[in-house]
Amino acid sequence: MCGIVGAVAKREVSDILVEGLRRLEYRGYDSAGVAVIDGDQVGLCKRLGKVEVLAKALEQSALPGCTGIAHTRWATHGQPSEENAHPHTSHDRLALVHNGIIENHEKLRQQLQGMGYHFSSQTDSETVVHLIDSKMQSGLDLLAAVKSAIKELEGAFGLAVISLAEPEKVVCARSGSPLVIGVGIGENFLASDQLALRQVTDRFVYLEEGDIACVTAEGYLIWDESDQPVIRSTLSISDKVDAADKGEYRHFMLKEIFEQPTVIRNTLAGRIGKDKILEQAFGAEAKLILDKTEHVQIVACGTSYHSGLVARYWLEEIAGIPCSVEVASEFRYRKFVVPKNSLFVTISQSGETADTLAALRLAKTLGYASSLAICNVAQSSLVRESDLALMTEAGTEIGVASTKAFTTQLVALLLVTIALGRRHGLTANAEATMVEALQQLPELIEQTLTLDETIKQSSEHFAEKNHSLFLGRGAQYPVAMEGALKLKEISYIHAEAYPAGELKHGPLALVDADMPIVAVAPNNELLEKLKSNLEEVAARGGELFVFADVDSGLQTGPGIISIQVPSVPAVIEPIIYTIPLQLLSYHVAVLKGTDVDQPRNLAKSVTVE
Numbered sequence: 245m246c247g248i249v250g251a252v253a254k255r256e257v258s259d260i261l262v263e264g265l266r267r268l269e270y271r272g273y274d275s276a277g278v279a280v281i282d283g284d285q286v287g288l289c290k291r292l293g294k295v296e297v298l299a300k301a302l303e304q305s306a307l308p309g310c311t312g313i314a315h316t317r318w319a320t321h322g323q324p325s326e327e328n329a330h331p332h333t334s335h336d337r338l339a340l341v342h343n344g345i346i347e348n349h350e351k352l353r354q355q356l357q358g359m360g361y362h363f364s365s366q367t368d369s370e371t372v373v374h375l376i377d378s379k380m381q382s383g384l385d386l387l388a389a390v391k392s393a394i395k396e397l398e399g400a401f402g403l404a405v406i407s408l409a410e411p412e413k414v415v416c417a418r419s420g421s422p423l424v425i426g427v428g429i430g431e432n433f434l435a436s437d438q439l440a441l442r443q444v445t446d447r448f449v450y451l452e453e454g455d456i457a458c459v460t461a462e463g464y465l466i467w468d469e470s471d472q473p474v475i476r477s478t479l480s481i482s483d484k485v486d487a488a489d490k491g492e493y494r495h496f497m498l499k500e501i502f503e504q505p506t507v508i509r510n511t512l513a514g515r516i517g518k519d520k521i522l523e524q525a526f527g528a529e530a531k532l533i534l535d536k537t538e539h540v541q542i543v544a545c546g547t548s549y550h551s552g553l554v555a556r557y558w559l560e561e562i563a564g565i566p567c568s569v570e571v572a573s574e575f576r577y578r579k580f581v582v583p584k585n586s587l588f589v590t591i592s593q594s595g596e597t598a599d600t601l602a603a604l605r606l607a608k609t610l611g612y613a614s615s616l617a618i619c620n621v622a623q624s625s626l627v628r629e630s631d632l633a634l635m636t637e638a639g640t641e642i643g644v645a646s647t648k649a650f651t652t653q654l655v656a657l658l659l660v661t662i663a664l665g666r667r668h669g670l671t672a673n674a675e676a677t678m679v680e681a682l683q684q685l686p687e688l689i690e691q692t693l694t695l696d697e698t699i700k701q702s703s704e705h706f707a708e709k710n711h712s713l714f715l716g717r718g719a720q721y722p723v724a725m726e727g728a729l730k731l732k733e734i735s736y737i738h739a740e741a742y743p744a745g746e747l748k749h750g751p752l753a754l755v756d757a758d759m760p761i762v763a764v765a766p767n768n769e770l771l772e773k774l775k776s777n778l779e780e781v782a783a784r785g786g787e788l789f790v791f792a793d794v795d796s797g798l799q800t801g802p803g804i805i806s807i808q809v810p811s812v813p814a815v816i817e818p819i820i821y822t823i824p825l826q827l828l829s830y831h832v833a834v835l836k837g838t839d840v841d842q843p844r845n846l847a848k849s850v851t852v853e
């Protein structure tokens with residue numbers, strides 16, 4: 245969680261740091277701060293609120309200096325406030341930014357208070373800066389002090405420190421929270437995500453777990469967890485499009501919704517042929533892993549969990565393989581039986597979600613046959629720690645509410661389903677039909693996106709409501725769950741999803757004119773059953789918003805608004821029906837005037853448990 249940026253240059257760095265924070269703001273945005281070495285003092289500026297508040301403060305009173313660190317925060321320990329914002333300082337001679345959680349912070353705090361250190365925040369992070377300072381006071385240089393201090397830390401951290409005593413360097417360390425060095429010419433940078441540094445470099449060195457680095461303007465040195473000097477490879481990343489730009493769109497979320505045809509094309513590129521999937525494109529290890537798979541365990545969080553729930557329907561129906569799906573934070577803390585030859589699949593946009601990563605690490609000790617990550621960030625921890633990775637090609641997703649990451653995950657999961665299906669009786673004809681559906685998918689999404697204006701108008705009926713129910717049946721049930729999650733995340737309207745058949749077992753009691761019901765109604769074998777469920781709602785005066793197949797026979801009338809979705813092949817229905825639900829939540833949130841891209845209390849990448 246939170247975002248870190250650091251820079252050492254021959255020019256002033258505070259603008260670079262602030263621009264980096266802007267690009268990282270999707271990770272957390274309750275407060276922000278910058279510290280730079282300014283002659284014989286550490287210049288510090290911290291503000292409650294978003295990065296723009298900090299940027300304005302710096303316009304009024306600039307912080308000169310060529311070595312600096314900066315942070316945008318999502319509160320864990322201690323409420324959002326200026327005191328709790330990073331950087332934290334010790335005796336005005338050392339400044340630190342930290343991502344993650346220090347679990348033994350209370351013990352350390354007592355120890356340091358006993359040594360005379362005064363704490364000015366409630367954060368766990370402040371203990372680390374005083375701890376490093378205490379090491380320096382006992383005679384260690386900055387690097388040695390950081391190395392010694394982190395041995396005493398329990399928990400997860402990505403951190404960066406600057407010191408008046410050694411003004412031309414930033415020392416940083418990674419353990420459980422990602423850090424990347426940005427390599428410049430005569431200047432170097434660091435950040436918790438390369439996106440923060442794209443305005444200054446396209447060459448990156450990813451730190452591995454346990455690495456410590458010392459970054460100066462001239463270069464950088466890295467030591468691994470056993471304190472051995474190491475060389476980590478340099479990656480050149482050159483996206484043509486700068487993802488941190490909204491372009492013509494009012495919000496990143498809308499831009500990302502409209503990018504779906506393109507990013508789905510990208511995710512399919514090279515992976516499907518004329519009438520079959522091109523399994524070789526999954527990587528050299530894929531065949532062995534898929535050959536032995538007899539069961540699939542999926543683990544993920546949030547939106548990614550919902551894609552796993554859709555995949556379960558596919559895997560059991562198309563591939564005939566038993567599949568279990570669980571949220572990572574639950575999976576980690578219960579006893580269960582590992583089936584024979586079970587493939588452990590993690591799904592994650594960021595590849596850094598703490599619970600998902602911890603679940604993978606646990607799974608590796610439990611006897612799963614292999615692990616597969618479906619992920620959007622190639623350099624992420626999840627990808628690096630899995631036996632096999634299938635990348636979604638969604639590009640950087642900035643909106644906190646996930647959209648294009650979800651639909652590209654579904655595409656990747658369908659490819660895996662077909663690959664496994666081949667080994668369990670899926671015929672070449674059936675595969676060809678599905679591949680044809682995948683080929684049509686980007687265009688069908690384009691058609692579905694033309695519903696935007698109609699959905700915008702319908703959303704007006706919705707914006708006044710405080711509660712809502714989302715209904716679906718079969719694989720559309722997780723689609724309804726994802727629709728409800730989108731709505732609550734960004735419009736703050738309470739939304740729950742139910743399998744439509746379950747309505748009469750409880751939630752029907754809630755239905756009245758103030759409780760809109762959203763339903764997804766493709767023209768499949770469950771349509772008639774769904775229609776009966778909708779009758780149950782209409783009979784109780786409930787207002788229905790139905791996204792229905794053009795041939796479903798569901799028309800707009802008293803008590804029902806029916807938005808007609810193109811007829812599409814059954815296998816891709818969950819992907820298609822996700823699109824109007826994304827648009828509905830977006831337009832409702834815009835009408836409500838919420839912060840669409842950065843909804844309150846949430847963060848894009850949750851790297852704490």
Ligand code: G6P
Nearest residue numbers: 546547548592593594597646847
């Ligand atoms: C956060 C985000 C969600 C996301 C979830 C899992 O809660 O706000 O949009 O679905 O994390 O993230 P991941 O990166 O693992 O997919």
